[in-house]
Structures are given as C-alpha cells and as structure tokens.
Amino acid sequence: MTINLQAVSTTPQMAFSVHYKKMLPYVKPYYVRALFAVALSIPIGALDAVIAWALKPFMDVVLVDKSAHSPFLIPIVIVLFTVFQGALTYMSTYMNAWVGMKITQDVKRDLYKKLLYMESAFFDKNNSGLIIQRFSGDADTACTGLLDNVRVFTSRIFSTISLIGVLFYNSWQLALIAIVVLGGALAPLAYVRRLIKNVVQEQVKASGSILTKYNETYSGNKTITSYNLQKHIYEQYDGILRRLFRLGIKMVQKTAWLTPMMHVIVAIGVAAVIGFGSYLIVNGTITSGNFVSFITALILLYTPIKNIGKSFNAVQISFMAIERIAEILDIEPEIKEKPLAKELKKIKKGIVFENVCFEYDPNVPVLKNINLEAKAGTTVALVGNSGGGKSTIVNLIPRFYDVKSGEIKIDDINIKDYTLESLRDKIAVVFQDNFLFGGTLRDNIMLGKEDATEEEINKAVKMACLDEFVAEQEKGLDTEIGERGTLLSGGQRQRLAIARAFIKNAPIVILDEATSALDNKSEAVVQKAIENLMKDRTVFVIAHRLSTVHNADKIIVINDGEVVESGSHKELMEIENGAYKSLYNAQFK
Numbered sequence: 001m002t003i004n005l006q007a008v009s010t011t012p013q014m015a016f017s018v019h020y021k022k023m024l025p026y027v028k029p030y031y032v033r034a035l036f037a038v039a040l041s042i043p044i045g046a047l048d049a050v051i052a053w054a055l056k057p058f059m060d061v062v063l064v065d066k067s068a069h070s071p072f073l074i075p076i077v078i079v080l081f082t083v084f085q086g087a088l089t090y091m092s093t094y095m096n097a098w099v100g101m102k103i104t105q106d107v108k109r110d111l112y113k114k115l116l117y118m119e120s121a122f123f124d125k126n127n128s129g130l131i132i133q134r135f136s137g138d139a140d141t142a143c144t145g146l147l148d149n150v151r152v153f154t155s156r157i158f159s160t161i162s163l164i165g166v167l168f169y170n171s172w173q174l175a176l177i178a179i180v181v182l183g184g185a186l187a188p189l190a191y192v193r194r195l196i197k198n199v200v201q202e203q204v205k206a207s208g209s210i211l212t213k214y215n216e217t218y219s220g221n222k223t224i225t226s227y228n229l230q231k232h233i234y235e236q237y238d239g240i241l242r243r244l245f246r247l248g249i250k251m252v253q254k255t256a257w258l259t260p261m262m263h264v265i266v267a268i269g270v271a272a273v274i275g276f277g278s279y280l281i282v283n284g285t286i287t288s289g290n291f292v293s294f295i296t297a298l299i300l301l302y303t304p305i306k307n308i309g310k311s312f313n314a315v316q317i318s319f320m321a322i323e324r325i326a327e328i329l330d331i332e333p334e335i336k337e338k339p340l341a342k343e344l345k346k347i348k349k350g351i352v353f354e355n356v357c358f359e360y361d362p363n364v365p366v367l368k369n370i371n372l373e374a375k376a377g378t379t380v381a382l383v384g385n386s387g388g389g390k391s392t393i394v395n396l397i398p399r400f401y402d403v404k405s406g407e408i409k410i411d412d413i414n415i416k417d418y419t420l421e422s423l424r425d426k427i428a429v430v431f432q433d434n435f436l437f438g439g440t441l442r443d444n445i446m447l448g449k450e451d452a453t454e455e456e457i458n459k460a461v462k463m464a465c466l467d468e469f470v471a472e473q474e475k476g477l478d479t480e481i482g483e484r485g486t487l488l489s490g491g492q493r494q495r496l497a498i499a500r501a502f503i504k505n506a507p508i509v510i511l512d513e514a515t516s517a518l519d520n521k522s523e524a525v526v527q528k529a530i531e532n533l534m535k536d537r538t539v540f541v542i543a544h545r546l547s548t549v550h551n552a553d554k555i556i557v558i559n560d561g562e563v564v565e566s567g568s569h570k571e572l573m574e575i576e577n578g579a580y581k582s583l584y585n586a587q588f589k
Contacts, residue, residue, distance in 0.1 A: 005126045005134050022326045026103045037095035042158045044088050104143035111135045119335040120400040129212030142321035163301040170294040171286050174273050181269030185262045195254040206244045213237045266302045337420045344422040347507045349411045350375040356406035367561045379539040381549035384558040390542045394510045398427045428506040432513040434497035436485030442477040448504035464499035465529040498529045511541045546584050
C-alpha cells in the first residue's frame, strides 16, 4: 500500500546504537575526518579538570602557606591550557561542520533519488509541503545534530570522567554524594522521548502544511486574486500557525520542567557538599585546597547537567528525524520492474488490454473489465462522459499506476515484463496541462532527447508549429519561459510540449485532451502540430471535442469505467440511440 506521510509513524523506537548504524553508510566516506573531530573532543573534555585540579596546590601553597616562589605560575598554566582547549574546540567544530554538511547532502541525494522514483499514487496521497518536510527538512534536523551530538557526548564523557577523578582525588566521601545527586538529576531524561514523540510528529505535519500553503499561493496566485480569496487563504494560514503555536506550547509544557528541576537537584547536591565539606575541613580530613578544588570540579561537572534538558530534547528530535529518514529510505516503490525484465525495442503488433480492472482506493472500482486493442500504427480515440476512466486507461500504459487485475500487453508480452526505462522510452505523453520546467525553450525541448542535434531541434520546432513564435524571439530557442512556462500562452505551452514529444520520437503517443483548454485559433494551430506528431505512430487520443477524432481508426466509448461501444466514426454513427451518436449530436446539434 502507498505510504501516507500524514499518518503518525508507528515505527518502533530505535536503540541509541541503531540510530548511528542507520547513518553509518553516510559517515563512512568521511570517517577519517569524523574520527578526528570526535578524537579532538577527548582532550577538550579531559582538560576541564585541569583548572579544578590546579586550584588545590594554588590554595594550599600560595594562599594558605604563602610559600610559593612563583605565585603566577599556576594562573599562567591555567590560561595556556584554556587557550589550547579553545584551539581544539575550534578545530573540532570546523571538522564537525564540514562532515555534517557532507553527510546532510548525501542523505538528501538519496532521499531525492527515492522521491524521483516514487509512483504517482504516492504524490496523489501526500501534499507537497509534507513531502518537502520529510525528504529535505528531516535531513537537516537529523544530520546537523548527528556529529554534534557525538562530539558533545564524547566531550562530556571524558570531561565527566576527568572531573570525577578530581572529586575522588580531593575527597572520596564528597565524591559519593556528588555522584548520587548526578544520578538523580539524569534519571528523568528516560521519560523525555515518550513525552514529546507525538508532539514532534504533529509539528512535522503542521510544518509541511505551512510549506504547502506557500506552494499553493505561488501556483494559484491568479485564482486567489480573481476570486478575492486573500482573506480566506490568510485565515487558513493563520490557523496552521496557531496550531503550531499550540504544539510549541505543548512541547514547552512537557519539557520545560526538566531544567528547573535539575537546577534544584544540583543545588541540593552543592548544598550537601558544602555542609559536609565544612565538617571535613574542621576535623582536618581535607584541606582548604582540597575543598576549593572539589567545589570547582563539582560546579564544572554540574553546570552542563543543569542545562542538559534542553540539549537532550534536541538530541531526541534529531533521533526521531533519523527514524523518519530510515522509514523513507526503507520504502520500496510499488511500481518496479521484475528481475531479468526484457527491453522493449520496437512495437510490431500493438497494445492490448485484457480484462483490465483498476481502483485508486480499495473497493472503489474505476475501470471494470476493459478490453481493447490498438494495432501498431493506428489511432485509437477514447471518448465518453467526464470521470468515466479515459485518462486512467492511458495512465496505465506507461505504468504511472498498475492494474488491479487483468493484463496490458505490448506485442503479446505483459508490460510488467519490460524494463520501466525501455517501456517509458517508447511512449510520449502530451497532457492537457503540460508541466514545463524553468529555463529556456531549448532546455524544455531537449528533455525529450538530451543529445539532440540542432537539426533535430529545428525539425521538432517546425513540426510542432512553433517556428514562427521562436523566430519572433530576440534570443530564439534560448528565450527564458519562466517557472512552469508562465511567460507563454496556453497554445505556446502545448506546442512546446508537442515539440518535446516530437524530438523523443517514441512509437507510442498519448494525447490526453491536448487541445480542450485552447481557444479555436490556438486549437487549430495545435491540432496541426498534433497531426504531424501522430504520423506513423500508435496513438491514443482522449478528446471531448469529437470533431478532432473523426479520422481515428477506432473510437472507443468509455462510460463509468466500462467500454460501451467501439468502432469507426461511421460505424458508431449508424448505431441507433448509440452512446457515441448521442454525444456527437449533442455537440453538433
């Protein structure tokens, strides 16, 4: 079943080690730099203990006994160590950023490649904003924090070990108190993920909705303006923002208690150490130097702990993003080719539908036992009522969707037995609303054949009746057309799409209502281009205007997902009270 990104993920929580195993293939190409960045974290963390350790001799020798010959030596050593630690921190941060950005790009490449090969049903069920969020935003969330988390974790581990060493060096009694308090402060972190998982999932969906609104506003700006929808669209956008606000507040409610609670626990620990430490100094168990060194180490140990709640939230959000990425990468497109699939080279006999049934949603039939044949080199027109299934039929030929039952055969071989690339290479499709890519006229034409010669391009332009328009442009074929071809008229966009299909030179052509949105003048020009495209090819034409299908070799009437009539124009007009005759008379009465 096609994955629905709107659904809250039911993927089981991954263990800490699994998160990084999932990302290991992306770290591997840069593992030397990554290990170097992590290795730098070891001395960065360990050097935290130097200041605390150095305070004991400084207090005992300089301040208490006042016997040091060089009282400035220890401060200078502390400064030098700090400068050295700062330099290591810079190097580690730089290496982490470099590796992190490389990993992010590699993950995005794989996610984008996965997206490119998803079936049409996936895009039907998921809106653009959520797709952008899941296929791009999650990579940033996961990878940006991946190595940073490792670096911080490694640094804190060695900082903690070294500082605990200083604690025990100064007083094992006080050290035990400190460790008990430390454990109590960290215990609540085990519940954080459970508290925030659903909120994070809802935030991802809401963020996707925001992106969708921007996409809709860009693409539908004229509709919004013409229908005065600004207030209505704004209210929808505002509603999503309010929802994001509520989710943000809910996140704060579920996690904001961590930091103040840790402050309280840490304060209790410091108070206990000061109280018991004072007793140990009075009875001579430890010196003042021991105590100052211990307190300094304790504060260095506890300070990051007090703020760890916020950092831990970020870590959990990063881990959940990794899980969502893993979920996407594990998706197998429903439409894929069989092992050892054959290559489709030529169309010799034609295309046959045998008892084809199809449904977009379970138990809602769209096509019911469709049987039809298009012999090689002939034109088959599909006509009938709107929503009857005509476009669905032609969408099954290049396997935009797969049949539920029955077979579609090309030259007596099921199209599922051909490689997807060779099948689609033999089919050129001209839609009612063709998608054009940003760039020039030449760029869009050459999508049909990337290595096309100038002669082939000019021939395609001429056959698509686009040559006069190109000649009028100052830059000719190098004229920019705007995003989605917004700088072109409807007829020009259609002819550009026909030129793209022309240069592909595919033996099968599908024309899905290619002229229905055009005025009479534009339709006449485009129709001439279409006639050029149809020569010597196997053609499927969907048309509401029956005047455009008079000369088709076969006309098939599709109503409510079933074939109700089939024959030439002349044959169908001879059927008394026939479905085709009724349609024709209604248009030309």
